Amino acid sequence: MHSTNIPFNKPYLSGNETRYIEEAVLSGKISGDGMFTKRCHQFFEQQLGFQKVLLTTSCTDALEMAALLLDIQPGDEVIMPAYTFVSTPNAFVLRGAHIVFADSTAENPNMDPAQIEALITPRTRAIVPVHYAGIACDMDPIMAVAERHGLFVVEDAAQAIDSFYKGRALGTIGHLAAFSFHETKNIISGEGGMLAINDARFAGRAEIIREKGTNRSSFFRGEVDKYGWVDQGSSFLPSDIIAAFLWAQLENMQDIQAKRKALWQHYYDALAPLAELGVQLPQVPDYATNNGHMFYVACRSLDERTRLIEQLKGQAINPVFHYLSLHTSPFYAEKHDGRALPWSDHYTDCLIRLPLYYELSEEQQNRVIKAILEFYAH
Structure with a gap:
């Protein structure tokens, strides 16, 4: 019997996490969208070429935001793999959608793009490919079938940070994408996630949904003179303490x-x-x-x-x-x-x-x- 246990996962600290958390606390701004959140947003937009990203409290929240942004309604159909985590369908089920499951491929657990076309009906609204183990789904045929039928694509990129498809970062290909920074992932913040917005028409509304349905972000940028309730939404933004932890990871x-x-x-x-x-x-x-x-x-x-x-x-x-x-x-x-x-x-x-x-x-x-x-x- 070996004395040392080998766990499945062990969260890794790169070194500056607690120092940055202390910095965030001492700054007096520990709610969402503080200086560390902004640094993290800039990192993804400048280093990895994302058009716009918003940190969220989890990947599940990012998927829920995607379902709200796509205005998923009761009876709408969403196609996704059956081999995925419950967060993937739950985000759409919460809006009343019916989930249509596709099979994986023989080569890997990713969804088989060849099956998608046959699953599309007049009620289909979106396709949600999941990049299992951080290995890209074959996105060209998925995007092509979506375009032919006027559907949205949401990449579930929970496991896919720093992974690429034909030279493009995963999470930059679909209309929207969701990432996870859960402690089991490569880059972590304990709990945490991110919504990537690759279609400009969703950018403004994403900020509103994330801020409880208010135009608070516009107000703080000076674009409106007061903020109010303008849309449905929830509280999807993480504390800057979480972003401070994440920033220490992104640096490394x-x-x-x-x-x-x-x-x-x-x-x-x-x-x-x-x-x-x-x-x-x-x-x-x-x-x-x-x-x-x-x-x-x-x-x-x-x-x-x-x-x-x-x-x-x-x-x-x-x-x-x-x-x-x-x-x-x-x-x-x-x-x-x-x-x-x-x-x-x-x-x-x-x-x-x-x-x-x-x-x-x-x-x-x-x-x-x-x-x-x-x-x-x-």
Whole structure:
């Protein structure tokens, strides 16, 4: 029995988080849209080429803002993968939408673009691709089908910071995009998220929705002489304390990313022989890049995965499985149209996520690798 436990995730502090939080507190402005929020906004707009971004309290909130901005109404249909987190559909379900689930691909858990066209009806309003593990969905065919049918595209880029599609940052391609800075992500603020606005017609209204339906942002810029209630909205903006933590992470993004990608690559190289046994490793298509968010393997059966997890836990290694197909969930099963989604089910039953975080040592990672290779050697 190993004495040291290898957790699935460990939040990483780059060094200045508490200093910046103290700075935010001492500035006397600790509610939303303070100096650290502005720094974070500038970083994404200047360094990564986003047209406009707004920090939110979570990725879930960013998705909820997207549903409000698209004016989703009861009975509208929204197409998305079944293999995703509940936040993706919930944002639209809260507005009364009906979710139409698409299957994943054989290559990876991303939504299969070839299936989208057949799912479109006169009630379809939006397509929500999820960039699973930070690996890009094939966005060109998704954008093309959306354009043909006059639909909106919202990228769920929760896991996709610093990842690219044909040279374009994920989250800059759809009309809107949502990011997560939850403590399990590459760049973190504990809880936290961001809405990216790539279609100028949504920019002004996004500020209003985020500020409880008021034009407070315009007022503070001097564009109106008083602010009032002008639209529906909620309180989606994070405290500047959260932004201060995030800023310390963004300053160190290159270092964090280099380390995570190196860990990812070591897993990939060491576990490559498993592919010959029919165990699936993550593939990065030639149109995509890898942001080192997650390393997974897809076992050959549910039973095999259960036994592998048990064996690893017996050696104080803590892998986790991931999403449960939402089309079979207690909440949505009877609302689903009954189509089988075999690849989504496959990832639900077979996918296992390995420990991957900045402070994972070479010795710890090699322990994980050795345990997996030993399991498959028998």
